[in-house]
Amino acid sequence: MNLLPVDEALNRILARVPDVVCERVALSDAAGRVLAEPVVASHNQPPFNASAMDGYAMRAADVAEGTWLEVIGMSQAGAGFAGAVGEGQAVRIFTGAPLPEGADTVIMQEEAERNGDLVRFTTPARLGHSVRPRGYDFAVGDMILERGTRLGAFQLAVAAAANTGTVKVAKRPKVALLATGDELVMPGTPLGPDQIVASNSVGLAASLAPFAETVTDFGIARDSRENLDAVLREIFASEPDVVVTTGGASVGEHDLVQAALVDHGVTLDFWRINMRPGKPLMFGTRGKTLVFGLPGNPVSALVTAEILLKPALRHWLGLEPVEPLRLPLLGPTPPNTARRHFMRARIVMLDGMTGLLPISETDSGHTSSLAAADALIVQPGHDPGQTTGTVVSALPIGLG
Numbered sequence: 304m305n306l307l308p309v310d311e312a313l314n315r316i317l318a319r320v321p322d323v324v325c326e327r328v329a330l331s332d333a334a335g336r337v338l339a340e341p342v343v344a345s346h347n348q349p350p351f352n353a354s355a356m357d358g359y360a361m362r363a364a365d366v367a368e369g370t371w372l373e374v375i376g377m378s379q380a381g382a383g384f385a386g387a388v389g390e391g392q393a394v395r396i397f398t399g400a401p402l403p404e405g406a407d408t409v410i411m412q413e414e415a416e417r418n419g420d421l422v423r424f425t426t427p428a429r430l431g432h433s434v435r436p437r438g439y440d441f442a443v444g445d446m447i448l449e450r451g452t453r454l455g456a457f458q459l460a461v462a463a464a465a466n467t468g469t470v471k472v473a474k475r476p477k478v479a480l481l482a483t484g485d486e487l488v489m490p491g492t493p494l495g496p497d498q499i500v501a502s503n504s505v506g507l508a509a510s511l512a513p514f515a516e517t518v519t520d521f522g523i524a525r526d527s528r529e530n531l532d533a534v535l536r537e538i539f540a541s542e543p544d545v546v547v548t549t550g551g552a553s554v555g556e557h558d559l560v561q562a563a564l565v566d567h568g569v570t571l572d573f574w575r576i577n578m579r580p581g582k583p584l585m586f587g588t589r590g591k592t593l594v595f596g597l598p599g600n601p602v603s604a605l606v607t608a609e610i611l612l613k614p615a616l617r618h619w620l621g622l623e624p625v626e627p628l629r630l631p632l633l634g635p636t637p638p639n640t641a642r643r644h645f646m647r648a649r650i651v652m653l654d655g656m657t658g659l660l661p662i663s664e665t666d667s668g669h670t671s672s673l674a675a676a677d678a679l680i681v682q683p684g685h686d687p688g689q690t691t692g693t694v695v696s697a698l699p700i701g702l703g
């Protein structure tokens with residue numbers, strides 16, 4: 304049987320991903336989005352030399368043990384001292400307030416002794432101490448955030464600090480999901496004889512949502528061409544960017560998905576990959592729409608989403624690929640078949656060493672073991688099995 308190598312499958316998918324399309328959004332709507340244009344500082348931060356402490360500002364050279372300085376005024380955040388600090392003088396200052404002209408150092412109030420308008424210090428002055436110089440955080444023209452950065456809490460905060468009102472981000476794809484199978488019922492439904500709860504679309508929706516503008520679940524199509532055709536018509540009429548079906552991808556008589564997709568105008572690029580789980584995955588395009596036919600087995604569906612779908616969506620948004628981890632095995636791995644194996648594993652600390660604890664369960668219908676996994680060990684085809692301590696590659700999973 305002709306099975307496509309995993310890397311070639313991924314390259315063929317990535318080749319079909321369109322170039323990043325930009326859109327401008329308010330910073331307040333940008334959480335989780337990926338920058339399509341860098342954020343560049345248009346002002347200095349802090350905009351002026353600022354105190355990092357509540358205390359006193361003076362010239363370091365004037366501070367000596369027992370020497371009293373005259374307190375000539377106050378500098379508060381938002382209301383700096385208008386004058387200048389001269390020899391033998393100090394200004395009461397608060398955190399974030401502008402350092403007055405003439406002053407070069409701040410000493411915190413815990414190290415000051417105040418007597419009326421006079422102040423002296425219990426420690427020597429260190430020139431420039433407790434002063435944040437103008438532009439110390441970032442200066443005009445600095446690239447604060449690169450293109451391809453995902454905007455999390457810290458990135459949004461620095462963009463806000465840089466006075467950014469809107470950002471240019473990558474437009475996200477609209478994703479359509481469809482489960483197929485006569486045996487499936489929606490989660491929460493009492494099970495009848497021979498029925499199985501449809502779990503794939505719930506998992507896939509969560510997996511893909513961080514990369515998508517919308518993830519629309521088109522429910523369950525039955526194993527009849529009539530029903531499948533009706534749902535596919537509805538899906539394609541909604542003009543999705545990415546369609547993901549699960550089930551019916553294999554060779555059984557009820558595996559109708561491939562023929563139906565082709566009849567609905569999908570050009571099949573490949574079917575069947577040299578990986579486990581996930582062998583019967585199909586991929587094609589319909590115009591600009593990417594179409595993934597994932598296997599029905601729940602572990603196969605969610606693992607192929609990690610290995611092939613999420614990298615495609617990352618590429619869509621201009622995000623760099625996730626680098627594999629290199630970690631020691633905390634238990635042995637068994638010999639592999641000819642297919643590249645993405646083996647479930649937990650990342651744990653054992654005897655002070657962080658490593659990969661292989662999960663022995665390899666069945667592609669065994670969902671509870673996948674729920675316990677943090678990573679997939681990448682076991683090459685024909686790997687003879689590795690001993691504890693061997694450093695191997697693994698992909699972190701379940702991350703946005």
Ligand SMILES: Nc1nc2c(c(=O)[nH]1)N[C@H]1C(S)=C(S)[C@@H](COP(=O)(O)OP(=O)(O)OC[C@H]3O[C@@H](n4cnc5c(N)ncnc54)[C@H](O)[C@@H]3O)O[C@H]1N2
Pocket residue numbers: 482483484486487499500501502503504549550551552553554555558580581582583597598599600601603667668
């Ligand atoms: N003769 C062969 N049989 C099979 C082969 C093969 O090469 N020759 N490949 C096996 C492999 S590998 C996989 S993977 C599966 C994939 O099969 P399908 O994509 O056709 O999936 P189904 O038959 O529709 O379902 C398989 C399994 O998964 C359950 N399922 C389906 N959809 C869902 C869902 N949305 N949520 C939860 N569970 C779902 C379904 O009930 C079945 O138990 O084929 C092997 N067979």
Ligand code: MOO
Pocket residue numbers: 578579580581582583598600603667
């Ligand atoms: O590829 Mo199937 O996913 O091995 O069970």
